Amino acid sequence: MRPFHVDLGIARAATLEAPSHDGPASWTEFRPTPMTATGETMPAILEANGLTKRYVLGRRMTEALRGVTMSVAAGEFVALMGPSGSGKSTLLQLLGGLDQPTSGSVVFEGRDISHMSDAQATKLRRERTGFVFQAFNLIPLLSVRENIALPFTIAGQNPSRGELKDRVRQVIELVELTGKEDHRPDQLSTGEQQRVAVARALVTRPSVLLADEPTGNLDYTTGGELLQALWRSCDEAGQTVVLVTHDARAAAYADRVLVIGDGRITDEIVLGRRVDHSAAPLISRLAQIGL
Ligand SMILES: Nc1ncnc2c1ncn2[C@@H]1O[C@H](COP(=O)(O)OP(=O)(O)OP(=O)(O)O)[C@@H](O)[C@H]1O
Ligand SMILES: [Mg+2]
Numbered sequence: 001m002r003p004f005h006v007d008l009g010i011a012r013a014a015t016l017e018a019p020s021h022d023g024p025a026s027w028t029e030f031r032p033t034p035m036t037a038t039g040e041t042m043p044a045i046l047e048a049n050g051l052t053k054r055y056v057l058g059r060r061m062t063e064a065l066r067g068v069t070m071s072v073a074a075g076e077f078v079a080l081m082g083p084s085g086s087g088k089s090t091l092l093q094l095l096g097g098l099d100q101p102t103s104g105s106v107v108f109e110g111r112d113i114s115h116m117s118d119a120q121a122t123k124l125r126r127e128r129t130g131f132v133f134q135a136f137n138l139i140p141l142l143s144v145r146e147n148i149a150l151p152f153t154i155a156g157q158n159p160s161r162g163e164l165k166d167r168v169r170q171v172i173e174l175v176e177l178t179g180k181e182d183h184r185p186d187q188l189s190t191g192e193q194q195r196v197a198v199a200r201a202l203v204t205r206p207s208v209l210l211a212d213e214p215t216g217n218l219d220y221t222t223g224g225e226l227l228q229a230l231w232r233s234c235d236e237a238g239q240t241v242v243l244v245t246h247d248a249r250a251a252a253y254a255d256r257v258l259v260i261g262d263g264r265i266t267d268e269i270v271l272g273r274r275v276d277h278s279a280a281p282l283i284s285r286l287a288q289i290g291l
Helices: 086-096 120-127 146-147 150-154 162-174 190-202 219-237 280-288
Strands: 043-058 062-073 077-081 103-108 129-132 208-212 240-244 255-259 264-270
Touching: 043 240, 062 086, 062 103, 062 240, 062 264, 077 086, 077 219, 086 103, 086 208, 086 240, 120 129, 129 190, 146 150, 146 162, 146 190, 162 190, 162 219, 190 208, 190 219, 190 280, 219 240, 255 280, 264 280
Parallel strands: 077 240, 077 255, 129 208, 208 240
Antiparallel strands: 043 062, 043 103, 255 264
Protein backbone atom coordinates (compact mmCIF):
# COMPACT_ATOMS: atom_id res chain seq x y z
CA MET A 1 0.00 0.00 0.00
CA ARG A 2 1.28 3.47 -0.78
CA PRO A 3 1.39 6.25 1.77
CA PHE A 4 -1.54 8.57 2.18
CA HIS A 5 0.05 11.84 1.25
CA VAL A 6 -2.27 14.82 1.54
CA ASP A 7 -0.89 17.85 -0.19
CA LEU A 8 -2.42 21.24 0.24
CA GLY A 9 -0.83 22.45 -2.96
CA ILE A 10 1.28 25.04 -1.15
CA ALA A 11 4.81 23.81 -1.78
CA ARG A 12 5.16 20.20 -2.72
CA ALA A 13 3.34 18.13 -5.24
CA ALA A 14 2.09 14.55 -5.15
CA THR A 15 -1.16 13.23 -3.86
CA LEU A 16 -0.75 9.51 -3.56
CA GLU A 17 -3.28 6.82 -3.20
CA ALA A 18 -4.89 6.83 0.22
CA PRO A 19 -5.46 3.65 2.18
CA SER A 20 -9.10 2.88 2.74
CA HIS A 21 -10.32 3.82 6.21
CA ASP A 22 -11.24 0.23 6.85
CA GLY A 23 -9.96 -0.26 10.35
CA PRO A 24 -6.70 -0.19 12.24
CA ALA A 25 -4.86 -2.81 10.19
CA SER A 26 -4.42 -0.52 7.21
CA TRP A 27 -2.67 2.12 9.33
CA THR A 28 0.05 -0.22 10.46
CA GLU A 29 1.41 0.05 6.93
CA PHE A 30 1.20 3.82 6.85
CA ARG A 31 4.74 5.09 6.25
CA PRO A 32 4.89 8.87 5.99
CA THR A 33 8.12 9.94 4.33
CA PRO A 34 9.58 13.37 3.55
CA MET A 35 9.56 14.17 -0.17
CA THR A 36 11.07 16.80 -2.41
CA ALA A 37 8.94 19.04 -4.60
CA THR A 38 9.46 16.57 -7.44
CA GLY A 39 8.17 13.69 -5.35
CA GLU A 40 11.51 12.04 -4.56
CA THR A 41 12.07 10.62 -1.10
CA MET A 42 14.47 12.72 0.99
CA PRO A 43 17.16 10.96 3.05
CA ALA A 44 16.09 10.60 6.66
CA ILE A 45 18.01 11.83 9.68
CA LEU A 46 15.57 10.17 12.06
CA GLU A 47 13.47 7.08 11.42
CA ALA A 48 11.02 5.02 13.42
CA ASN A 49 10.35 1.47 12.26
CA GLY A 50 7.33 -0.44 13.57
CA LEU A 51 7.57 1.18 16.99
CA THR A 52 5.38 -0.19 19.73
CA LYS A 53 5.35 0.85 23.36
CA ARG A 54 3.42 -0.94 26.07
CA TYR A 55 3.24 0.46 29.59
CA VAL A 56 2.39 -1.91 32.41
CA LEU A 57 1.23 -0.40 35.69
CA GLY A 58 0.17 -3.08 38.14
CA ARG A 59 -2.41 -5.17 36.29
CA ARG A 60 -3.23 -2.42 33.81
CA MET A 61 -1.56 -2.41 30.44
CA THR A 62 -1.60 0.51 27.99
CA GLU A 63 -0.63 0.14 24.35
CA ALA A 64 0.70 3.68 23.91
CA LEU A 65 2.16 3.01 20.44
CA ARG A 66 0.86 0.29 18.17
CA GLY A 67 3.29 0.29 15.24
CA VAL A 68 4.62 3.67 14.16
CA THR A 69 6.78 3.93 11.07
CA MET A 70 7.87 7.41 10.00
CA SER A 71 10.89 9.40 8.99
CA VAL A 72 12.14 12.96 9.27
CA ALA A 73 14.57 14.53 6.78
CA ALA A 74 17.49 16.74 7.80
CA GLY A 75 16.33 20.34 8.07
CA GLU A 76 12.65 19.42 8.14
CA PHE A 77 10.11 20.87 10.58
CA VAL A 78 7.62 18.13 11.48
CA ALA A 79 4.67 18.52 13.84
CA LEU A 80 3.03 15.60 15.65
CA MET A 81 -0.64 16.26 16.41
CA GLY A 82 -3.34 14.19 18.02
CA PRO A 83 -5.75 13.97 20.92
CA SER A 84 -4.65 13.67 24.53
CA GLY A 85 -3.39 10.17 25.28
CA SER A 86 -2.81 9.30 21.61
CA GLY A 87 0.91 8.63 22.16
CA LYS A 88 2.60 11.88 21.04
CA SER A 89 4.89 12.30 24.07
CA THR A 90 5.68 8.59 24.08
CA LEU A 91 6.73 8.78 20.43
CA LEU A 92 8.83 11.92 20.99
CA GLN A 93 10.61 10.31 23.94
CA LEU A 94 11.44 7.24 21.86
CA LEU A 95 12.63 9.43 18.95
CA GLY A 96 14.91 11.28 21.37
CA GLY A 97 16.29 8.11 22.96
CA LEU A 98 14.80 9.01 26.35
CA ASP A 99 13.08 5.64 26.58
CA GLN A 100 13.21 2.25 24.83
CA PRO A 101 10.43 0.81 22.67
CA THR A 102 8.73 -2.50 23.43
CA SER A 103 9.44 -3.47 19.82
CA GLY A 104 10.64 -1.79 16.66
CA SER A 105 13.57 0.55 16.28
CA VAL A 106 14.62 4.19 16.09
CA VAL A 107 17.45 5.00 13.71
CA PHE A 108 19.12 8.37 14.24
CA GLU A 109 21.88 9.47 11.86
CA GLY A 110 22.15 5.88 10.67
CA ARG A 111 22.54 4.35 14.15
CA ASP A 112 19.94 2.24 15.94
CA ILE A 113 19.48 4.18 19.19
CA SER A 114 16.60 2.12 20.54
CA HIS A 115 18.74 -0.65 21.91
CA MET A 116 21.72 1.33 23.17
CA SER A 117 22.97 1.11 26.73
CA ASP A 118 21.89 3.94 29.03
CA ALA A 119 25.40 5.39 28.99
CA GLN A 120 25.58 5.40 25.17
CA ALA A 121 22.08 6.88 24.87
CA THR A 122 22.87 9.62 27.40
CA LYS A 123 26.03 10.58 25.52
CA LEU A 124 24.19 10.68 22.19
CA ARG A 125 21.34 12.72 23.67
CA ARG A 126 23.72 15.22 25.21
CA GLU A 127 25.72 15.65 22.04
CA ARG A 128 23.25 15.25 19.19
CA THR A 129 19.71 16.02 20.33
CA GLY A 130 18.03 18.94 22.10
CA PHE A 131 14.85 18.42 24.09
CA VAL A 132 12.45 21.21 25.10
CA PHE A 133 10.01 20.19 27.81
CA GLN A 134 6.71 21.85 28.54
CA ALA A 135 7.98 22.80 32.00
CA PHE A 136 11.01 24.86 31.03
CA ASN A 137 13.32 23.51 33.78
CA LEU A 138 15.35 26.73 34.07
CA ILE A 139 17.63 27.23 37.06
CA PRO A 140 16.21 30.19 39.04
CA LEU A 141 19.50 31.53 40.38
CA LEU A 142 21.26 31.55 37.01
CA SER A 143 21.04 34.35 34.46
CA VAL A 144 19.72 33.88 30.93
CA ARG A 145 23.29 33.56 29.67
CA GLU A 146 24.24 31.02 32.37
CA ASN A 147 21.08 28.96 31.86
CA ILE A 148 21.72 28.77 28.13
CA ALA A 149 25.38 27.86 28.66
CA LEU A 150 24.47 25.12 31.13
CA PRO A 151 25.06 22.18 28.73
CA PHE A 152 28.65 23.37 28.32
CA THR A 153 29.14 23.93 32.05
CA ILE A 154 27.80 20.43 32.77
CA ALA A 155 30.24 19.02 30.21
CA GLY A 156 33.09 20.79 32.07
CA GLN A 157 33.69 23.38 29.34
CA ASN A 158 34.11 27.11 29.98
CA PRO A 159 31.34 28.89 28.06
CA SER A 160 32.64 32.41 28.68
CA ARG A 161 35.41 32.17 26.09
CA GLY A 162 35.94 31.94 22.34
CA GLU A 163 33.79 29.64 20.24
CA LEU A 164 31.41 28.67 23.04
CA LYS A 165 30.83 32.32 23.96
CA ASP A 166 29.95 33.00 20.31
CA ARG A 167 27.55 30.08 20.22
CA VAL A 168 25.74 31.34 23.33
CA ARG A 169 25.49 34.83 21.80
CA GLN A 170 24.17 33.42 18.50
CA VAL A 171 21.33 31.43 20.09
CA ILE A 172 20.42 34.43 22.27
CA GLU A 173 20.10 36.45 19.05
CA LEU A 174 18.12 33.67 17.39
CA VAL A 175 15.47 33.64 20.11
CA GLU A 176 15.58 37.45 20.31
CA LEU A 177 16.74 37.77 23.90
CA THR A 178 19.65 40.13 23.22
CA GLY A 179 19.74 42.67 26.06
CA LYS A 180 18.23 40.21 28.55
CA GLU A 181 21.39 38.13 29.07
CA ASP A 182 21.78 39.08 32.73
CA HIS A 183 18.13 38.62 33.72
CA ARG A 184 17.22 35.73 35.97
CA PRO A 185 14.18 33.61 34.99
CA ASP A 186 11.92 35.45 37.49
CA GLN A 187 12.80 38.68 35.69
CA LEU A 188 11.47 37.36 32.37
CA SER A 189 8.00 36.89 30.90
CA THR A 190 6.77 33.30 30.52
CA GLY A 191 7.35 33.40 26.77
CA GLU A 192 10.89 34.68 27.29
CA GLN A 193 11.58 31.88 29.77
CA GLN A 194 10.43 29.33 27.23
CA ARG A 195 12.68 30.92 24.61
CA VAL A 196 15.61 30.50 27.03
CA ALA A 197 14.73 26.79 27.17
CA VAL A 198 14.76 26.63 23.36
CA ALA A 199 18.11 28.47 23.21
CA ARG A 200 19.57 26.06 25.76
CA ALA A 201 18.40 23.09 23.67
CA LEU A 202 19.94 24.63 20.53
CA VAL A 203 23.27 25.85 21.90
CA THR A 204 24.97 22.47 21.53
CA ARG A 205 23.95 22.51 17.82
CA PRO A 206 21.94 19.30 18.04
CA SER A 207 21.09 17.44 14.85
CA VAL A 208 17.48 17.30 15.95
CA LEU A 209 15.45 19.50 18.26
CA LEU A 210 12.53 17.70 19.89
CA ALA A 211 9.94 19.90 21.59
CA ASP A 212 6.96 18.58 23.56
CA GLU A 213 4.10 21.11 23.69
CA PRO A 214 6.50 24.03 24.26
CA THR A 215 3.67 26.52 23.74
CA GLY A 216 1.25 24.61 25.97
CA ASN A 217 1.11 27.21 28.71
CA LEU A 218 1.86 30.32 26.72
CA ASP A 219 -0.65 32.92 25.61
CA TYR A 220 -1.28 33.62 21.93
CA THR A 221 1.43 36.28 21.52
CA THR A 222 4.21 34.61 23.51
CA GLY A 223 3.40 31.24 21.92
CA GLY A 224 3.75 32.90 18.51
CA GLU A 225 7.15 34.35 19.46
CA LEU A 226 8.39 30.93 20.51
CA LEU A 227 7.18 29.34 17.29
CA GLN A 228 8.92 32.07 15.28
CA ALA A 229 12.16 31.24 17.11
CA LEU A 230 11.76 27.53 16.34
CA TRP A 231 10.93 28.28 12.74
CA ARG A 232 13.94 30.59 12.34
CA SER A 233 16.24 27.90 13.76
CA CYS A 234 14.89 25.61 11.07
CA ASP A 235 14.70 28.02 8.14
CA GLU A 236 17.90 30.01 8.78
CA ALA A 237 20.14 27.48 10.52
CA GLY A 238 18.84 24.28 8.87
CA GLN A 239 17.82 22.83 12.24
CA THR A 240 15.67 19.70 12.13
CA VAL A 241 12.67 20.20 14.42
CA VAL A 242 10.04 17.74 15.67
CA LEU A 243 7.27 19.55 17.55
CA VAL A 244 4.47 17.90 19.52
CA THR A 245 1.38 20.04 19.79
CA HIS A 246 -2.39 19.82 19.99
CA ASP A 247 -2.65 23.35 18.59
CA ALA A 248 -3.23 23.73 14.84
CA ARG A 249 -1.79 27.24 14.96
CA ALA A 250 1.52 25.84 16.24
CA ALA A 251 1.48 22.89 13.84
CA ALA A 252 0.96 25.32 10.93
CA TYR A 253 4.63 26.37 11.26
CA ALA A 254 5.69 22.86 10.23
CA ASP A 255 6.55 21.58 6.75
CA ARG A 256 4.61 18.41 7.48
CA VAL A 257 2.06 17.39 10.08
CA LEU A 258 1.69 13.78 11.20
CA VAL A 259 -1.59 13.03 12.92
CA ILE A 260 -1.53 10.40 15.66
CA GLY A 261 -4.59 8.56 16.88
CA ASP A 262 -4.60 5.73 19.37
CA GLY A 263 -0.92 4.90 19.04
CA ARG A 264 -0.77 5.01 15.23
CA ILE A 265 -0.08 7.59 12.58
CA THR A 266 -3.39 8.07 10.87
CA ASP A 267 -2.74 10.97 8.50
CA GLU A 268 -0.02 13.06 6.98
CA ILE A 269 -0.62 16.65 5.90
CA VAL A 270 2.10 18.30 3.82
CA LEU A 271 2.14 22.07 4.17
CA GLY A 272 5.60 22.77 2.74
CA ARG A 273 7.96 25.55 3.84
CA ARG A 274 5.89 28.70 4.20
CA VAL A 275 6.82 32.18 5.37
CA ASP A 276 3.14 32.76 6.02
CA HIS A 277 2.19 30.36 8.82
CA SER A 278 -1.55 30.61 8.27
CA ALA A 279 -3.35 27.79 10.06
CA ALA A 280 -6.44 27.99 7.85
CA PRO A 281 -5.50 25.24 5.34
CA LEU A 282 -4.43 22.90 8.15
CA ILE A 283 -7.59 23.56 10.16
CA SER A 284 -9.81 22.81 7.19
CA ARG A 285 -7.89 19.60 6.45
CA LEU A 286 -8.10 18.54 10.11
CA ALA A 287 -11.84 19.22 10.03
CA GLN A 288 -12.14 16.91 7.00
CA ILE A 289 -10.49 14.08 8.91
CA GLY A 290 -12.60 14.76 11.98
CA LEU A 291 -10.10 16.38 14.35
N1 LIG B 1 4.93 6.07 32.20
C1 LIG B 1 3.73 5.62 31.87
N2 LIG B 1 3.18 4.56 32.49
C2 LIG B 1 1.96 4.09 32.14
N3 LIG B 1 1.21 4.61 31.15
C3 LIG B 1 1.71 5.67 30.49
C4 LIG B 1 2.98 6.24 30.81
N4 LIG B 1 3.19 7.30 30.00
C5 LIG B 1 2.11 7.39 29.20
N5 LIG B 1 1.22 6.42 29.50
C6 LIG B 1 -0.05 6.17 28.80
O1 LIG B 1 0.22 6.02 27.40
C7 LIG B 1 -0.77 6.67 26.63
C8 LIG B 1 -0.10 7.69 25.73
O2 LIG B 1 0.44 8.70 26.55
P1 LIG B 1 1.21 9.97 25.97
O3 LIG B 1 1.76 10.71 27.14
O4 LIG B 1 2.16 9.52 24.95
O5 LIG B 1 0.02 10.77 25.28
P2 LIG B 1 0.01 12.21 24.60
O6 LIG B 1 -0.51 12.04 23.21
O7 LIG B 1 1.32 12.87 24.76
O8 LIG B 1 -1.11 12.96 25.46
P3 LIG B 1 -1.19 14.52 25.93
O9 LIG B 1 -1.70 15.29 24.73
O10 LIG B 1 -2.24 14.48 27.02
O11 LIG B 1 0.15 14.96 26.41
C9 LIG B 1 -1.76 7.26 27.60
O12 LIG B 1 -2.84 6.36 27.72
C10 LIG B 1 -1.01 7.34 28.91
O13 LIG B 1 -1.87 7.19 30.02
MG1 LIG C 1 1.99 14.53 25.87
